[in-house]
Amino acid sequence: MKEDELHAFLTLQRIPNLGDTSIKRLIARFETAQQVLDQKKESLLKLDGIGAFKLKAFFEKEHRLAAEEELKFIQEHNIDYCSYKDQNYPERLKHCIDGPILLFKRGSKDFSQQRMISIVGTRKVTNHGVDFIKQFVEDLAPLNPLVVSGFAYGVDITAHRAALDQGLDTIAVLAHGLNQIYPKVHAKYVKPVEAQGAFITDFWSSDAFDRTNFLRRNRIIAGMSEATVVIESAEKGGSLVTADIANSYNRDVFAVPGRPGDAQSLGCNNLIKTQKAQLITSAADLIYLLNWQIEEELKPVQKQLFVELNAEEKVICNFLSDVGKEQLDLIALHCKMPTFKVASILLNMELKGVVRPLPGKQFELT
Structure with a gap:
């Protein structure tokens, strides 16, 4: 993408009350982001969903100036980026109507890998949950999936660490710009993730950090993966929102059941009970339900003459x-x-x- 087109994308992204879905419709009508901004008022007013209130913001200079500042940040910090029209944009996310028009990336990993799963859950993960995640990712390792999560406390960071330990690629989707890391205690994992995966976000460096950012972030986690796995969740929580979004995208959702009285299992049990998620108890269940097959070139094995069988x-x-x-x-x-x-x-x-x-x-x- 050329610099002027990136600036146009950023400008459109900054215009208030103009979301990703509306911007995609505008670009579909006028072919490029720059051509959208070059339109006259009369032309824009003819479009459905573009009233006088939204139209006024199109011609306010402050949005173009803000886009220039963010463009400087991207250039000065060598931030990778892609739009939903680019080949290097996550393929599955292209099919999500509200997928971000722009993604910003820092790290070595691209999005071409076919087997991609999101692992989400509570920030207050139990010891049992930690052990399950480690074993789950270890058992999936022969199939070389890319592990996606949100870099938050609990299940998220455990999933990233498990992927790193198994030599798997991992993507951390952030709820803020690439100028910061939250939580700060996870800063020690930044370099390993960049080396063995990537950080991605659709937030700017100037965006305020807000709790609602996490809900917006979750659509990327759900949208870019083949399936979402909920490990542990309380009765309410962001991971359940991610599961709902994944269902709305017609993606597979899996949940690990727990004892009825366990607070951190209520969310998973409810997902299964209401048929919003399929029950899994191991990596083998996921492999079976997704119809994954182990490819010999990923992890070759030699048949032993005397194999010990239980x-x-x-x-x-x-x-x-x-x-x-x-x-x-x-x-x-x-x-x-x-x-x-x-x-x-x-x-x-x-x-x-x-x-x-x-x-x-x-x-x-x-």
């Missing part, structure tokens, strides 16, 4: 030895185990090089 693995191995290949549900039925448990066992067996997945959620011995 009792349940031996039951499945003996069954597949008799039938040759079978679907997951039928393996569970014949081996008299829950489907979710068999999915987890098969994942472990695949990592050991004992079985391999086939189309149609079938499995056979290697």
